[in-house]
Structure formats: structure tokens, C-alpha cells
Amino acid sequence: MFPVERQQKIIDLLMVKKVLKISELTEELKISVDTLRRDLNLLTKQGKIEKIYGGVKLIEARFGESTIDERMVSHINEKEVIAQKCSELIYDGDCIFIDSGSTTYQIAKYIKNKKKLTVVTNSIPVVLELINSDVELIIIGGKVRHNEQSVVAYDYLFNFSELNIVKAFICTSGITIEKGISDYNLEEANTRKKMIELSKEIYVAADSTKFGKNVTIGIASLDKIHYIITDQNVNKNLIDAFKKTNTSLIIAKF
Template sequence: MFPLERQNKIVELLTVHKVLKISELTNRLQVSVDTLRRDVNLLTKAGKIEKIYGGVKIVETKFGESTINERMISNLAQKESIAQACSEYITDGDCIYIDSGSTTYQIAKYIKNRKNLTVVTNSIPVISELMTSDVELVIIGGKIRKNEQSVVTYDYLFNFDELNILKAFVCASGITIEKGISDYNLEEAITRKKMIERSKFVYVAADSSKFGKDVTINIAPLNKVDYLITDDEIDSTFIRSFKKAGSHLVVKKVE
């Protein structure tokens, strides 16, 4: 594993576990203490992690949501597994919506060979990923959020009523049984609410770090969601709670 790959993996692990001992990291990465210390020093100088007694911890984003570029590399293995699971629900001839987000973006990589597939999206990275495929692409019109590489829209800019979506794959920054799914940005939340209303089936693709969080803007209660798809790092207490609530929780093993 190259140093940059190893450092990204350290950040991914800490994003999930928040705090890890040095011995835990050396075992997980199969590296020497000296090698790990060099990586830790570089990541500490970059402001991504913080040293504590006997270990390290993640440096949390101080104000709300991290950027799309940061999220594209965090929890990458989990997001790829979730995306692959989502792709299994997509069949030839579907008309689907793929939300802007680092997890939903990964779905695009697994559906390029679907036949007669139409993808409606507000994600510029999704458009770029599918541009050379045979997938029919529809991008919603509106204002571009440059730091999210997404398009947010309003009724007076885009006629949502003309859309007839079979399956919507949306992301969320927070998921709780009591409040459902939530996000940091009002404009993104409005777009997601509209797409949920226009879709027959709704799938939420979110890595396990999003569970137990209720962030700024409510998007939808769980009774508006057909499937929650996440990774096997999810705490077992959440699994039991969501089963009791009658939610369809799909846990994908990370390879």
C-alpha cells in the first residue's frame, strides 16, 4: 500500500471509529510503528487527525458539512459496498434518480451496462461518470453549488411535476428513528424532498457514520423510505432499533 493510500485509510478508519489506539492501527494496516508514526505526523500537520495519549482521533469538521471532495475519500470502501448493493435494485428499463453525494455517486460506476436506463440527477460527478455510457441522462436545472458539485433547484426553475421516477437513490447526513433522514443544506433538502415525492420507491444510501445523527434540516420520516442501505460497521443497537421500527435496513458487508 502506498503512503497516500495508507493515510487515506487511516482517515477512513477514524471517521468511523473516531478514536483508535496506535496498536489497533498497526494491526489493521499491517505496518510497523515507525511507519505509522510517519503517517500520523503528516496527517496531524495537515489538520486531519489529532494525537492523543496512546492513539489518535479524527479532527471533526467545525462547521456543519464537510466538502464533497473530503467525503469522496472518507469511508470509501463502505460507500463502494453500499453503492454495489444499491445497483442490485436497478434493472434494465428503469427510470431512476441519483442524488448528489459521495455515496450515491459510487452507484454510477456499477450501472453503466444497464440497458434502456434513464438517470435523472443533480450531481455533476454522476453526469461525468455516465457521460460515455449508453445511459440516458437528465440533469435537473437550477443553481450550481460549486463546493458540492451539485445543482439545487426550485419550483419556478424546474417543473418537478413532469418527472415520473420509479426509484430514487438519495443520501443523508443524519438518520434517526425518531426524525428520519436529515441534511445540513436547506436547498439540497428541498430537492431531495421533491424527488422523494415524485418517486415510487425510495432508497437511502448512507454509510454507518450517519446513523444516530439528527442534523440541521429534516428531509423525510422513515415511513417515506422503502430501504435504508448501509455498511456492516453500523452499531448493532441501531440494527435492533430499526428492525423494531419496521424499517427495511439492508446491511452490506464491506469486502
């Protein structure tokens, strides 16, 4: 197991139990105390865990769903190259869905000059980015999530079945081969499920930190996802593993 995989395993274990003894971790991970201490020192420096007497605990404030403002500035280079790659897959005349999220928001910056493009979105930042362009905008009606700057749909307001959405660009908080894509918020997840159902091609735009995580709410299994667009920092073992699935992994390079 690579150090980064081991460190993620430590976090995953702490997400379940919150506090673990050193002896529990060495036994679970089958590693020496010295190797474990190196991992724990790194995770402590990153602010992800806190050392306590005889063990470690999760710093819970750093987990769960961060705000859209926090995510707008994290991993920005990766998100921009992913967005550029997504924009190359959007053509004049398309009707597309752009999800709420910091990665999909970046797509809006690169499609302003597309001709006869229709964008369906639940993202207020996407609307503000495209409001002065020639792109036709359709915004989902529903409740505004202030922290996320998004609109989450309710069934009685969601009437887009007549739209011919060619491509949906979806965000996610977690991706695993076994469970597919997942998110922290039920309302966001339900909106994404609906757009996946309505759209012909499904693209998940997610930086490499999202892989290996299965968070609170399941959105869709991989068999419903046609493409995942990510950055070049994704683990090579994952690239090989995705070759055995029907979901194409597209690597956006710097």
C-alpha cells in the same frame, strides 16, 4: 453505554454547548473521571475535540458539511459496497434518481451497462461518470453549488412531475429513528424532499457513520423511507431497533 456511543454523546453535547467542564461531562454521562479521560484522549487523537484547562472544546472546523472532494475519499470501501448493493436493485428499463453525494456517486460506476436506463440527477460528478455510456441522462436545472458540485432546484425550474421515477437513491448527513434523515443545506434538503415526493420507492444510501446524527435540516421521517442501505459496521443495536420500524435496513457486506 458502549464507548463509541459515549464518545458520540460527548460530541453531541459539545455541538450544543461548544465548551464543557470535566465535571459536567462526568455528571451527564454518569461515568468516572478515568473512563471519561480515556474517551477524551481518543477523541483528541481523532482531531474532534481540544483539551482546555478544566474541560474540552469542540474543534468546529471538523464539523458541519465537509466538501464533496473530502467525502469522495473518506470511508471509500464502505461507500463502494453500498453502491454495489444499490446497483443490484436497479433494473433494465428503470427511471431512477441519483442524488448528489459521495455515496450515491459511486452507484454510477456500476450501472453503465444497464439497458434502457434513465437517470435523473443533480450531481455533476454522476453526469460526468455516465456521459459516455448509453444511460439516458436528465439533469435538474437550477443553481450550481460549487463546493458540492451539485445543482439545486428552484420551483420554477423543477418540472419533473410527469417523469415516472421508479426509485430514488438519496444521500443524507444524519439518520435517527426518531427524526428520520437530515442534511446541512436547505437547498439540497428541498431537492431531496421533492424527489422523495415524486418517486415510488425511496432508498437512502448512507455509510454507518451517519447513524445517530440529526443535523441542521430535516428531510423526511422514516415512514417516507422504504429502504436504507448501509455497511456492516452499523451498530447491532440499531439493526434491532430498525426491525420495529417500517423501513428496511439493508446491510452491504465487504
